[in-house]
Amino acid sequence: MKKVLVINTGGTIAMSVDEAEGVKPLDEEAVTKILPHLHQLAEVKMMNYVNLPSPHMTPAVMNQLRQLIEQETATHEYDGVVVTHGTDTLEETAYFLDLTLSLTLPVVVTGAMRSSNELGADGPVNLISAVRTAIDPASSGKGVLVVFNDEIHAARHVTKTHTSNVATFQSPQYGPIGTISKKHVHYHHAPLDREHYSIAHANANIPLCKAVAGMDPRWLQFLLDDAIDGVVIEALGLGNLPPAIVPVLAQLIEKGTPIVMVSRCFNGQVQDVYDYEGGGKKLKQLGVIFSNGLNGQKARLKLMVTLQTTNDFKQLQEMFEH
Known part of the structure; x- marks a missing residue:
């Protein structure tokens, strides 16, 4: 048997x-x-x-x-x-x-x-x-x-x-x-490919935040005050955020903190399309990492895992496109 x-x-x-x-x-x-x-x-x-x-x-x-x-x-x-x-x-x-x-x-x-x-x-x-x-x-x-x-x-x-x-x-x-x-x-079908990352631990401090209409940047102040390894944001729709919180994200990126963005929609994936303040196109230019269809809780785990391979934003973006 x-x-x-x-x-x-x-x-x-x-x-x-x-x-x-x-x-x-x-x-x-x-x-x-x-x-x-x-x-x-x-x-x-x-x-x-x-x-x-x-x-x-x-x-x-x-x-x-x-x-x-x-x-x-x-x-x-x-x-x-x-x-x-x-x-x-x-x-x-x-x-x-x-x-x-x-x-x-x-x-x-x-x-x-x-x-x-x-x-x-x-x-x-x-x-x-x-x-x-x-x-x-x-x-x-x-x-x-x-x-x-x-x-x-x-x-x-x-x-x-x-x-x-x-x-x-x-x-x-x-x-x-x-x-x-x-x-x-x-x-009747199967995943086309697999990812594998070698890790030593799983203790990175990575908060998950959800975007809503009228967000106050003070809600995210803890991201600047605490020692975090990265952050995942569940953005609106195609990958857009209220403009009031963008300065907080800019400060995080300037500090070298990777920000991974997913959509709070459970279908589709984020894309850098909208070219207005808080829109996906400007967020991509800012350095926000766009995820390929993962939900927030899984993107958090993937960032926790991939940060043990690299903390380079460009390499992380390539990993999250996979």
């Missing part, structure tokens, strides 16, 4: 509902109970690594998880790796692993929207689907994958789109790269 490593990091898939209808990590064996079903598919080694609600996840823990995966796959032969994770930050951990793991064997991230003892709990079927995906030969070389609700998504594009629906994970503009039926794993 094929061999799969399942690493549990917590989240709703490992939680239960108590009598007061609160969802808590009450049952340490919630995921382990699914093992008999998994053993019908593969030889599974299950590691209960951490038990964190996903809002407790940090880039430092993501990096430790990366190191664990690299150590385990270097010392044991596996056909695939599955990570169970809370859904709130699942897309961030999946993308971080996608950027920093150099493995060709499948790495699949999954979780649940309903706790283990709720009616219609989706954790067991998601985990079974994730293991099936991990052992499928067609999953190799496609980067880190997210499996949820019988769909396979690329880590770069997937995002949580609903607070409670089991079909919460979607890939705006791109859609899933595959689906899972009762008997088969089907791929």
Whole structure:
């Protein structure tokens, strides 16, 4: 049989509902109970690594998880790796692993929207689907994958789109790269290329700010007062900002602080088109780095990773165009 490593990091898939209808990590064996079903598919080694609600996840823990995966796959032969994770930050951990793991064997991230003892709990079927995906030969070389609700998504594009629906994970503009039926794993397209960056840590101080109408530059004063390594801004529309905050950005750039801009829209990407104060064309001339379709939370992680390779604005712009 094929061999799969399942690493549990917590989240709703490992939680239960108590009598007061609160969802808590009450049952340490919630995921382990699914093992008999998994053993019908593969030889599974299950590691209960951490038990964190996903809002407790940090880039430092993501990096430790990366190191664990690299150590385990270097010392044991596996056909695939599955990570169970809370859904709130699942897309961030999946993308971080996608950027920093150099493995060709499948790495699949999954979780649940309903706790283990709720009616219609989706954790067991998601985990079974994730293991099936991990052992499928067609999953190799496609980067880190997210499996949820019988769909396979690329880590770069997937995002949580609903607070409670089991079909919460979607890939705006791109859609899933595959689906899972009762008997088969089907791929209908795949990412054209992959990025990989070698890193030593994940502790950069990079705030994420969202643009809104009538922004007051005083809201961003902390960016000048604190020691930050970079900043990501979710801009308006095609990549435009209220003119009042542009002087703050100019000061940051003068200090050598990289500013990466994404759109707060969940479809499309920023472009240097509008040539007015605060418009994308002038922001590009100022030195703002334009990202190629990433959302804010993923652009933050990518900047955290790429800054360990270079802090040259031009090189960073080339990396964010990738």
